[in-house]
Amino acid sequence: MPNQLVVGLAEVKWSVVQEDVLVAFSLGSCVGVALWDPVLRAGALAHVVLPSAKGRPWQDGPGPSREPPRPEKPGKYAATAVSYAARCLTLIGGDPARMRVWVAGGAHVLRGVTLPGGDIGAANVRAVKEALKREGFPPPREDVGEDYGRTMKLYVGEGKVTVYSVSRGEREI
Amino acid sequence: MGVRVLDYLRFQEAAILGLESARAVLSAFTGRPLRLQAVQTDYVELTAVPLLSGPPEEVVLSSYVTFAGDVEGQLLILFRPDSAEKLAGVLAPHILESVPDHEIPALMDSLIGEVANIVGSSVLNKVADGFDIKILPIPPVMIREMAGAVLGSAMSYAGSDGDATYVAYMKVTLDEEQASFDIVFLPRLGSSKDGFWNTE
Numbered sequence: 065m066p067n068q069l070v071v072g073l074a075e076v077k078w079s080v081v082q083e084d085v086l087v088a089f090s091l092g093s094c095v096g097v098a099l100w101d102p103v104l105r106a107g108a109l110a111h112v113v114l115p116s117a118k119g120r121p122w123q124d125g126p127g128p129s130r131e132p133p134r135p136e137k138p139g140k141y142a143a144t145a146v147s148y149a150a151r152c153l154t155l156i157g158g159d160p161a162r163m164r165v166w167v168a169g170g171a172h173v174l175r176g177v178t179l180p181g182g183d184i185g186a187a188n189v190r191a192v193k194e195a196l197k198r199e200g201f202p203p204p205r206e207d208v209g210e211d212y213g214r215t216m217k218l219y220v221g222e223g224k225v226t227v228y229s230v231s232r233g234e235r236e237i
Numbered sequence: 238m239g240v241r242v243l244d245y246l247r248f249q250e251a252a253i254l255g256l257e258s259a260r261a262v263l264s265a266f267t268g269r270p271l272r273l274q275a276v277q278t279d280y281v282e283l284t285a286v287p288l289l290s291g292p293p294e295e296v297v298l299s300s301y302v303t304f305a306g307d308v309e310g311q312l313l314i315l316f317r318p319d320s321a322e323k324l325a326g327v328l329a330p331h332i333l334e335s336v337p338d339h340e341i342p343a344l345m346d347s348l349i350g351e352v353a354n355i356v357g358s359s360v361l362n363k364v365a366d367g368f369d370i371k372i373l374p375i376p377p378v379m380i381r382e383m384a385g386a387v388l389g390s391a392m393s394y395a396g397s398d399g400d401a402t403y404v405a406y407m408k409v410t411l412d413e414e415q416a417s418f419d420i421v422f423l424p425r426l427g428s429s430k431d432g433f434w435n436t437e
Contacts, residue, residue, distance in 0.1 A: 073284040073389060090293040090385025093393045113393055137284070173386045174301055174394075176378040184393045213386025215294055230296055230383060 066219070071096075071109045074137035076145055078108035078152040082221030089215050091169030093185035095142070095192050095208070096216035098166040099149050099201070100223045101158040107220045108152045110138075110145035112169075114184065115191035142191035143198075150199050165204040166225040166237055167192055168216040175211050185209065207237045245403070249278040251367030252405040252422070255360035260409060262355050267327050274415070275408040286392040289404055290315045290419045293385025298346065300353030301391065302377040304361060307370035310424035311391050312361060314353045315384060320416040321349050328352070346379045353377055360405070360420060391423055 066085045071077045073094065077086055086109035088096040100107040138148035150160055170189035189208045196204060207214065207227045215228040228234040256276050264271040287293050298321045300314040316324070325348040326333060336344055357377060365372040380387055392402075403424065408417040 073287055073392070075284070090287055090383040090389060092383075092386035092388075092390035094389050113389075171386070171390075173380065173382050173390050174378070175380055177301060177303065179303065179394050185390070213294075213383035215383075228294075 071111045071139075073111055074113050074140035076108060076110040076139040076149050076152065078106065078149065079220045080104065080106040080156070084220040086218040086220065087215065088169075091214045091216060092171055092173040093169070093183075093188060095167060095169040095185075095188040096214075097146060097149060097192055097196070097204075098168075098216065098218040098225050099153055099158075099160075100164045100218065100220075100225075101153055102162065102164065102223060104153070104156060104158055105221065105223065106153055106156060106158060107218045107223070108149040109216070109218045110149045112142050112145045112188055112192055113140045115142050115187040142188060143195045146192060146195035146199055146201075150201070160200040161202070163201060164223060165196060165201045166216075166218070167196075167204040167206045167208060168214050168225070168227045168237065170208040171213065172209075172211050173213055205237050245280055247367055248364065248403050248422075251364040252276070252278050252360060252403075252420075254367070255363030256356075256405065256407045256420075258363060259356040259359035259407075262359060263352065263409070266351075266355065269327055272410045273407065274410050275406065277406045279404050279406075281402060281404055283392050283402060286402065286404075286421070286423075287385035287389040289388055289421055290384040291317070293388075294383050296381060297384045297387070298349055299380045299382070299384075299387045300350060300357060300377045301380055301387070302357050302361075302374050303394075304372050304374040306365075306373040308372065308424050310422070311394060312357050312374070313387065313391055313421040313423070314356055314418055315387070315421070316349055316353075316416075316418045320418060321345055323416045324352055325349060342381070346381070350377065350379050353379075356407070356418075356420065360422070364422070388421065391421070394423075 071088045088111045095112040097110045139145040170185040212229050217226045260273045297315045302312045325345045328348045403422045405420045
């Protein structure tokens with residue numbers, strides 16, 4: 065019987081329990097990042113909310129730059145989320161170079177709305193991919209963008225990821 | 238970091254006044270007795286925002302409004318499908334019966350959009366009055382999507398430095414039937430010129 069662990073907004077969870085399924089529900093502009101090490105058969109899932117802690121770098125041109133006023137949850141920003149998720153697995157012997165990586169979400173579900181901050185979903189996807197590259201991960205499999213919400217599941221025992229959306233149902237990526 | 242108690246109490250009062258005002262307008266609009274059954278305001282962690290309207294994967298019909306002025310932010314009104322159907326049925330029973338099935342979703346979006354306009358403008362007006370500030374909303378859009386995806390996306394736009402936000406819930410009864418919707422008020426924390434919504 066699978067044991068479902070919900071990865072909430074700005075959270076990162078990891079597991080070596082083969083029955084565990086890590087789930088990020090209803091990703092809109094948020095991005096889910098799943099890492100899985102085939103030797104350890106261990107996985108981590110991050111629920112990224114924003115591309116960066118500094119100002120609003122997804123905007124074009126120069127903007128204000130400031131640090132967060134207090135320590136944040138590690139999954140809130142792309143770079144810290146990827147770094148923290150990677151560390152969870154490398155601490156137990158994982159190797160980023162051999163890991164499988166998946167990215168899902170980053171949609172623009174607020175259809176028809178142009179916001180001053182621009183398309184945060186697309187900015188999240190870009191920031192996550194840059195962070196993955198910096199940390200030495202292979203290119204991710206992905207299901208990103210468009211304008212619909214997604215639920216992402218990482219099956220720890222099988223090393224597979226599924227994405228569910230209302231219009232497309234559930235499928236493995 | 239926390240929000241001043243005084244701000245919260247003022248928001249609570251403004252939300253209740255706004256929701257009562259919305260109820261009165263809706264009652265007049267529908268010509269049917271409409272009672273406010275429950276009003277609740279809360280201050281919640283941003284991480285809990287996607288769960289505010291129940292199961293995050295459940296599809297809801299949402300009205301989404303951004304506003305500027307003395308404070309920036311967003312107002313979302315989320316209707317569960319059964320509540321949307323009841324409200325639409327009350328608003329335009331004969332029209333809904335006469336249109337082809339494939340046109341019903343668009344018609345329902347339009348009808349619920351009207352309800353959302355009434356509720357949203359009532360709440361925003363009372364909040365603006367209560368705090369003596371200017372709030373300038375842009376026309377709303379209707380979105381049919383997973384509740385968690387809509388709320389999570391809106392939360393992202395609420396600002397990178399906020400960690401909590403205000404919400405108000407409203408439940409109404411239409412004759413013997415219940416219809417409920419959730420109102421989520423997401424100010425961009427610290428966006429006010431005079432310190433309103435600022436945290437300490």
